[in-house]
Amino acid sequence: MKKMKIFEPAMCCPTGICGVGVDPELLRISTVLETLKKQGVTIDRFNLNSAPAEFITDQTINAYINENGAEGLPAVIIDGKITITGRYPTNEEFVKLLDLAEDALPKQDQSASDGCCREGGCC
Numbered sequence: 001m002k003k004m005k006i007f008e009p010a011m012c013c014p015t016g017i018c019g020v021g022v023d024p025e026l027l028r029i030s031t032v033l034e035t036l037k038k039q040g041v042t043i044d045r046f047n048l049n050s051a052p053a054e055f056i057t058d059q060t061i062n063a064y065i066n067e068n069g070a071e072g073l074p075a076v077i078i079d080g081k082i083t084i085t086g087r088y089p090t091n092e093e094f095v096k097l098l099d100l101a102e103d104a105l106p107k108q109d110q111s112a113s114d115g116c117c118r119e120g121g122c123c
Contacts, residue, residue: 002079002098007061009073010049029088032105039104048073
């Protein structure tokens with residue numbers, strides 16, 4: 001199985017539920033990772049705030065941070081190679097990058113990714 005690591009910028013929590021507003025993308029990622037964990041898929045997730053040592057010891061992310069700064073996070077590494085920077089993988093990308101069955105994750109509702117303003121008002 002492929003090994004995925006997600007390196008995130010400094011945040012108070014990984015769920016997106018803390019603070020004044022809820023970050024729907026962080027909530028989605030937390031849900032995806034929990035769903036995959038229940039299927040036996042382990043993805044390592046490191047927050048710059050709570051796991052700074054991982055950013056130093058992982059040579060790939062260390063070189064990336066030294067060149068691009070923390071502004072390029074999140075960064076996704078598959079088997080030691082950076083595959084995505086500046087955003088999280090879509091559900092479809094998780095499936096493809098990890099060679100999972102197509103039904104391992106639900107298809108993302110693309111209309112929900114157009115920001116908060118949808119039918120029913122803003123969140």
